[in-house]
Amino acid sequence: MDVLTMGVEEEFHLVDRVSRAPVNRAPQVIRELVPELGGQVQAEFYTTQVEVCTLPAVEREDLRAQLLRLRSSVAGAADGAGCLAVASGSPVIMPHEPLTITDNARYRLMASRFSGLVGPERLVCGCHVHVGSLDRGRALALANQMRPWLPVLQSITGNSPFVCGRDTGLDSWRSVAYSSWPTVGPPPLLDERQYLAHVDGLISAGVLLDRKMIYWHARPSEHVPTLEIRISDVNADLDTVVLTAVLVRGLASVLLEEADAGVPPPEPPDRVLRVAHRLAARHGIDGPGVDVWTGGPAHADLLVDRLVERAAPGLEKAGDLGAVEALWAALRRRGTGARRQRAVYAATGSLEAVVDSLNAATGSLAVEAA
Structure with a gap:
């Protein structure tokens, strides 16, 4: 069993120090960061957001x-711009100034073509986990195997209960808001030939602008040789991020070995997978989930136990099993970010105070890193 590499992309809101509302200061923050981070810092769709990515x-x-x-680094640059970097899947407080779109041709075209999906309640920040190195064919084979487990992974990462001043009743508003974009949802069962034909058809039909707009919960990356898992809210709690990444990698190691051996992927109905994702977005680990193999109910935290057990050989191979068991026990006790x-x-x-608590987590990380 190979030990795969893993990498993480995190998106952060920039909020004003006084109002704690989102502010359009990403260009200034990114300019400050580029000399240090280079391509590891990037603009996102809105100028209230900054994205950073680890190396493998x-x-x-x-x-x-x-x-x-x-x-x-992000916290320091934000401070220099008179704002705070906040790890939350949605803006807790309504923006006090109009949102602006990052100034590049692709984002401007997206904002024009999908104007109904643009606005403060659609301002969301995610955390994406990459595992590799995988060519497109193997990444797709792995995605096919991982589909049933993605709602379970989602359930531990909910961190967007509030949006623009109101409680949504959800653990992850981001998951619901983001699902309005084309292709967001469980990945279809495809091999490489089918993938290319399917995506080219979506682009030709005008459903998508390009392959970068494939937003499935698991997709082969178009810029690095990885499978990208896209089900998580960004979390202020770094332990949640590390737990998610190593669980993804451990599970991927086990399932990739089975895919390489020709084990057929499970085929739970798409409607069952979507219900499982909706329940994960609503309840996180604190309520009912769905056993996608039977279609019956199962408590969400017990599904996480089952995931850890399924991933255990891969976790043990990487030396992560004990750490994951401890991180999961702590998360179960403290609860999700939501x-x-x-x-x-x-x-x-x-x-x-909610925003301040999120910022305090990032601030404590800055001290730890120093």
């Missing part, structure tokens, strides 16, 4: 150290 890592502690350094955001609001009655 084999060791869990290397990945964690990279994330610490990147978060520290539960923690709500706890702050229940204690204070203040959405500003």
Whole structure:
């Protein structure tokens, strides 16, 4: 069993220090970061967002150290621009200024063609995990095997209960808001030939602008040789990010070996997968989920137990099993980011305090990295 590399992309909101509302200061923050980070910092769709990405890592502690350094750098550059970098899947407080789109031709065309999907409640930040190195054919074979597990992975990462001043009743508003974009959802079962024909057809029909707009929950990356898992909210809690990444890598190691051996992928109905994702977005680990193999109910945290068990050979091979068991036990006890955001609001009655708690997590990381 190979030990795959893993990498993480994180998107952050930039919010004003006083109002805690999103502010359009990404160009300034990114200019400050480029000399240090180069291509590891990027613009996102809105100028209230900054994205950073790690280099491929084999060791869990290397990945964690990279994330610490990147978060520290972003926090410092945001401070220089008079704002805060906040890891939340959605903006807690309504923007006080009009949102602006990043100034490049592709984003301008997307904003024009999909104008109904643009606005403050669609301003979302995710965390994407890459595993590799894989050519497109193997990445697709792995995606086919991983489809049933993606709702379970999603359930541990909910961190967007509030959007623009209101409680959505969800663990992950980001998942719901983002699902309005074309192709967002479970990946279809495809081999490489079918993938190319399917995607080319979507582009020819005008459904998508290009291959970068394939937003399946698991997709072969078009710019690096990886499978990209796209089901997570960005999380202020770094342990949640590390847990998600090493679980993805451990599970991928097990399932890729089966895919290479010609084991047929499971084929749960698409409608069942979508229900499982909806329940993960609503309840996280604190409520009912769906056993996609039977279609019956199962408590969400027990599905995570099953995922850890399924991934155990890959986790053990990479030296991650003990760490994952400890990280999962801690998350189960403390709850998802969404539960923690709500706890702050229940204690204070203040959405500003919720933003401050998210920023405090990033601030403590900056101190740790220093």
